[in-house]
Amino acid sequence: xxxxxxxxxxxxxxxxARHALTYGISFAxxxxxxxxxxxxxxxxxxxxxSDLFPVPMAEVFQEISGYARAELAKLGTxxxxxNVAVEEIVVQGKPSAEIMRVARETAVDMxxxxxxxxxxxxxxxxxxxxxxxxxxxxxxxxxxxLAEHEFVDGx
Numbered sequence: 001x002x003x004x005x006x007x008x009x010x011x012x013x014x015x016x017a018r019h020a021l022t023y024g025i026s027f028a029x030x031x032x033x034x035x036x037x038x039x040x041x042x043x044x045x046x047x048x049x050s051d052l053f054p055v056p057m058a059e060v061f062q063e064i065s066g067y068a069r070a071e072l073a074k075l076g077t078x079x080x081x082x083n084v085a086v087e088e089i090v091v092q093g094k095p096s097a098e099i100m101r102v103a104r105e106t107a108v109d110m111x112x113x114x115x116x117x118x119x120x121x122x123x124x125x126x127x128x129x130x131x132x133x134x135x136x137x138x139x140x141x142x143x144x145x146l147a148e149h150e151f152v153d154g155x
Contacts, residue, residue, distance in 0.1 A: 004031035008108040010038045010099045010133075013071050016114025020144040024112040025079050027142075033109070034085045037075055038102055039068040040095040065090050096132035104138050111141045 009024035011017040021037075028035040041064050072088040079086045087106075091098050103111055115130050134141050 002031070004028075004033040004109045006036060006106060006108040006110075007031075007033050008036045008038060008099070008103055008106070008111045010040065010095070010111070010113050010129075011072070011075065012039070012095075013068075014114060014116065016116045016144070016146055018114075019146055020112050020114040020142075021075060021079075023142060023144050025082060025084055027110065027112065028079070028084045029082060034087060035079050036087045036089060036102070036106060036108060037072050037079075038089045038091070038099065039072055040098040041065055041068060041090065041092045042095060043093060061092060065092075095129045096136070099129070099133050100136055100138065108139055110139055111137055113141070113143060115143050115145050 004027060007024050007027050009017075009021050011021065024035055027033065041061060068090045069088070072090065076086040076088050089102060091102065093101075099111065099113075102108075111133060113130055113133065130143055134143060
């Protein structure tokens with residue numbers, strides 16, 4: 001018997017991540033599990049970033065985090081409308097490392113994530129973050145491709 005109490009859905013707000021959320025919500029509903037939505041704000045290289053942004057890096061992080069919190073709140077509202085318990089987390093760091101850290105610390109039973117992120121390089125490399133998570137995750141990982149063999153209805 002499968003027992004899922006916590007499902008983690010990392011998101012970069014891409015179409016692929018949005019599609020994975022459909023699966024995460026479905027699993028949370030089916031197993032009456034809590035859904036954790038996670039966004040990782042990547043660290044900016046200080047030298048490079050300071051040339052581009054004449055503002056302190058803490059301010060940049062706060063602005064990006066504010067956007068991420070607002071977007072996660074929208075996704076959380078959508079899940080709550082379907083009677084799913086939701087936790088929203090925004091952290092800073094390397095996405096694959098932070099996804100695995102949050103999975104361990106919050107004792108998630110399954111990670112659901114899209115195969116391709118927002119960046120062109122990420123898409124060319126099968127979603128390097130996804131690949132790292134699949135290889136090192138502390139729990140089962142469901143990777144979701146866009147419009148392939150669907151077994152979840154988005155409604």
